Amino acid sequence: MLDRLAFIITDGILLGLIYAIAGLGLSLVLGIMGIVNVAHSAFIMLGSFFAFELFRRLGLDPIISFFLAMPVFFLLGTIVYRALLTRIERVSQSQGLVAMFGLMVLIENLSTIAWTTDTRVITAAYTNASLVLGSLYIAQVKLIAGALALVLTLLFWAFLRFTLIGRAIRAMGQNRDAALSVGIDVRRLSAVVFGLGIACAGAAGVALAMVFPFSPNTQIQWLAWAFLVVILGGLGSVANTLIAGLIIGLLQSLSTAFLPFDYVYLVLYVLLAVILVLRREGLTLVVKRAI
Amino acid sequence: MNAVSSAPILKIANVVAGYTAGHPVLRGVNLIAQPGHITGVLGPNGAGKSTLLRAIAGFLQPSSGRIVLGDEDIAALPPHRHMERRIALLPQGRSTFPELTVAENIELGGWTMRGDRARLRQAVEAMFARYPHLRALRDRPAGSLSGGQQRAVEIARLVIGDPKVLLIDEPSVGLSPIVAAQVYRELEALKAEGRTILLVDQDVRAAIKIADYAYVLSSGRNDIEGDRSAFEGDLGVMVRRWLGV
Ligand SMILES: Nc1ncnc2c1ncn2[C@@H]1O[C@H](COP(=O)(O)OP(=O)(O)OP(=O)(O)O)[C@@H](O)[C@H]1O
Ligand SMILES: [Mg+2]
Numbered sequence: 001m002l003d004r005l006a007f008i009i010t011d012g013i014l015l016g017l018i019y020a021i022a023g024l025g026l027s028l029v030l031g032i033m034g035i036v037n038v039a040h041s042a043f044i045m046l047g048s049f050f051a052f053e054l055f056r057r058l059g060l061d062p063i064i065s066f067f068l069a070m071p072v073f074f075l076l077g078t079i080v081y082r083a084l085l086t087r088i089e090r091v092s093q094s095q096g097l098v099a100m101f102g103l104m105v106l107i108e109n110l111s112t113i114a115w116t117t118d119t120r121v122i123t124a125a126y127t128n129a130s131l132v133l134g135s136l137y138i139a140q141v142k143l144i145a146g147a148l149a150l151v152l153t154l155l156f157w158a159f160l161r162f163t164l165i166g167r168a169i170r171a172m173g174q175n176r177d178a179a180l181s182v183g184i185d186v187r188r189l190s191a192v193v194f195g196l197g198i199a200c201a202g203a204a205g206v207a208l209a210m211v212f213p214f215s216p217n218t219q220i221q222w223l224a225w226a227f228l229v230v231i232l233g234g235l236g237s238v239a240n241t242l243i244a245g246l247i248i249g250l251l252q253s254l255s256t257a258f259l260p261f262d263y264v265y266l267v268l269y270v271l272l273a274v275i276l277v278l279r280r281e282g283l284t285l286v287v288k289r290a291i
Numbered sequence: 292m293n294a295v296s297s298a299p300i301l302k303i304a305n306v307v308a309g310y311t312a313g314h315p316v317l318r319g320v321n322l323i324a325q326p327g328h329i330t331g332v333l334g335p336n337g338a339g340k341s342t343l344l345r346a347i348a349g350f351l352q353p354s355s356g357r358i359v360l361g362d363e364d365i366a367a368l369p370p371h372r373h374m375e376r377r378i379a380l381l382p383q384g385r386s387t388f389p390e391l392t393v394a395e396n397i398e399l400g401g402w403t404m405r406g407d408r409a410r411l412r413q414a415v416e417a418m419f420a421r422y423p424h425l426r427a428l429r430d431r432p433a434g435s436l437s438g439g440q441q442r443a444v445e446i447a448r449l450v451i452g453d454p455k456v457l458l459i460d461e462p463s464v465g466l467s468p469i470v471a472a473q474v475y476r477e478l479e480a481l482k483a484e485g486r487t488i489l490l491v492d493q494d495v496r497a498a499i500k501i502a503d504y505a506y507v508l509s510s511g512r513n514d515i516e517g518d519r520s521a522f523e524g525d526l527g528v529m530v531r532r533w534l535g536v
Contacts, residue, residue, distance in 0.1 A: 178382070181371075
């Protein structure tokens, strides 16, 4: 029994780390720029296929793809920002939402043409291996994906906290006019923030592809997960996003273990509803903003 | 902080500006801020004082008229390009970055120095030397400070960039008389360093005490103007009656 509980908790934590990075970029872009990026999960899916193609064509290990995805998707994000968002920025929130929705549909359709709707998996050398700790079995891929997710989260946290540009990004989210007054080029920095959000989505997609099957038309499912993390964790705080991811991962693994399958999503969506009713800012009440 | 060498003159000529097309708030404002002087801008609520400062700081594009700093027309200059020209705004109300620490707030004031980190660090320390009461607060989030302490952070964040022209909007609102007096003393110190100050204030008495020259705006237009002695005499009585002070 104790073994089983240890397994469930370990599994939940590892899943939670992955969920946290699925929500991280969404939280950053929404918290700092006020853009509801509904195309976020489409970029997560592109991240999965990025790893898939590199693995299929070049035999590249997804661990390497994870780190490659960051600069590639950063660039992609800044291009999308310049092409799509500079024009509608400040015009209206709903126009931004419509544009991002259009982008999501576009990415999904193009991806379906490129990769069909078949479900894919990446089978690396360690995919079916397990780490045995006493009587505890942990799937190696989950361990690796969880560790990568933790690394990415820490990188983000450190970047926003310890670098001048990271502080400028936070300043921009806290008081846009004052940021402009001290000389920060908010427009240019916004492109960087959006790029970081997409870099995070791409890397999350690689981590997800190591653990879960994926296809172009299941990406929308990840949008729900990412929003769940953001709503629970509140906006713009890396620490809270991480905690929110962990809570959701644990809830999922616990409810998967102890409830009939159909109830797992019910538990999560009831949780979502409760949070939305109780408090808009989510966990921020409990855990003081701690970026 | 070194004395500022030759602050430029700031000239506002026939500026028309507003928030919605066809409804200008400023309807042809003229004004000169002399180098090294404090120039007051007075007037009732809604006269357009803050709008004028925001237009000078680049947050609002005048639909016509000129805003000239030295020999450059800066009317079309975007707001984030003002600091590098050493013209800085202290806006009305709170403007700290509330979740950043005091030190981080001040450091971002030196954003234009970011290419030279050693110099930036030195400049931050110079601000803690200049405003020693901030030193004990350096690692506190700015949003957790009192109104007076936050004002000091805002001033330090402004001064670190060594501005030659300061646009100051209602610096003493909401502060205790003692803290307000400190703020005005600091403005005089900044003037003594040779900086040009454009001071918008509801507190006519306090503003006139330190201003070399003052303009009164009403409904987005110039009303009366004069040097300190004019406002201290008959004009002062008139303005006070007119403002209901
Ligand atoms: N952001 C805004 N959008 C639209 N109208 C505005 C905005 N800010 C100010 N106004 C309008 O512009 C006019 C002038 O406002 P402004 O803030 O410049 O006056 P003020 O002289 O600074 O007044 P106060 O002494 O109350 O600060 C007012 O009628 C106000 O309603
Ligand atoms: Mg005002």
